[in-house]
Amino acid sequence: METQQPKTMEDPKNRQTDACKAGPAVDAELARAIMARQFHPPVIGPEVWEGYVFSGLEILIKESTDLYGAVLWPSAMVLCHFLENNRDKYNLLDKNVIELGAGTGLVTIVSSLLGAKVTSTDLPDVLGNLQYNVTRNTKGRCKYTPLVTELIWGQELNQRFPRATHRFDYILAADVVYAHPYLQELMDTFEYLCQENTQILWAMRFRLDPENSFVDRFRQRFHLEELYSLPSLSIKLYRAWRRDGTTKDLREAAKH
Numbered sequence: 547m548e549t550q551q552p553k554t555m556e557d558p559k560n561r562q563t564d565a566c567k568a569g570p571a572v573d574a575e576l577a578r579a580i581m582a583r584q585f586h587p588p589v590i591g592p593e594v595w596e597g598y599v600f601s602g603l604e605i606l607i608k609e610s611t612d613l614y615g616a617v618l619w620p621s622a623m624v625l626c627h628f629l630e631n632n633r634d635k636y637n638l639l640d641k642n643v644i645e646l647g648a649g650t651g652l653v654t655i656v657s658s659l660l661g662a663k664v665t666s667t668d669l670p671d672v673l674g675n676l677q678y679n680v681t682r683n684t685k686g687r688c689k690y691t692p693l694v695t696e697l698i699w700g701q702e703l704n705q706r707f708p709r710a711t712h713r714f715d716y717i718l719a720a721d722v723v724y725a726h727p728y729l730q731e732l733m734d735t736f737e738y739l740c741q742e743n744t745q746i747l748w749a750m751r752f753r754l755d756p757e758n759s760f761v762d763r764f765r766q767r768f769h770l771e772e773l774y775s776l777p778s779l780s781i782k783l784y785r786a787w788r789r790d791g792t793t794k795d796l797r798e799a800a801k802h
């Protein structure tokens with residue numbers, strides 16, 4: 547599998563990009579642009595559908611209100627908007643990508659439309675609806691057919707995703723940190739899947755204290771860079787990579 551190097555070489559603890567330093571005007575404009583991606587399709591039947599526009603294409607997502615992972619969370623739109631607008635720095639073409647807690651599948655779908663080879667994962671109960679949405683929106687539109695498969699955080703990672711053969715360029719996650727009892731397992735999963743040269747792009751809605759302390763604990767294990775901060779949506783987007791990883795940039799720098 548091909549890999550991509552993390553893009554910066556210093557340890558930017560709490561480093562912020564211009565997008566998150568720029569203040570309320572940028573927040574409001576960015577939030578408006580992100581929310582404008584959503585439209586409400588005409589009622590098709592008893593099911594709840596949501597519409598989104600990414601990559602110049604309409605994406606129709608079937609939700610179901612009885613499961614957590616079966617409704618779309620706004621962090622997913624933030625992550626998709628970022629990926630589409632930052633293709634120069636985060637080019638997904640031909641990259642190996644895994645999404646954790648994919649839910650209704652928007653991030654998987656947009657990443658696939660942007661040319662990535664995506665492994666889309668979630669709990670077993672969610673996979674039927676996820677597969678439906680992914681197939682409906684990617685069939686005949688993507689270079690690679692996304693793989694939808696079970697990944698329960700912290701379980702059977704060695705057996706199901708051997709590290710020698712499962713090297714991911716990107717781990718994507720939207721709104722997987724909230725008050726659930728599997729935060730440690732989620733942390734372990736990030737740690738297991740994130741190899742040298744893997745980048746994590748993770749959008750998170752801030753709600754309660756446990757989520758904030760997760761970020762602190764995460765920072766102890768990974769380099770963490772804030773890419774977007776959207777107070778009006780209570781969402782932040784982070785990029786992270788291994789603390790013990792050596793980037794190509796660093797190796798190159800060491801030669802000179």
Ligand SMILES: C[S@@+](CC[C@H](N)C(=O)[O-])C[C@H]1O[C@@H](n2cnc3c(N)ncnc32)[C@H](O)[C@@H]1O
Nearest residue numbers: 615618619622647648649669698699720721728
């Ligand atoms: C709040 S939803 C976010 C869904 C989607 N990423 C989005 O932004 O629309 C959280 C997702 O994490 C999944 N999830 C929760 N606990 C999990 C676990 N222990 N292992 C794997 N996935 C889990 C849920 O099924 C759900 O799809």
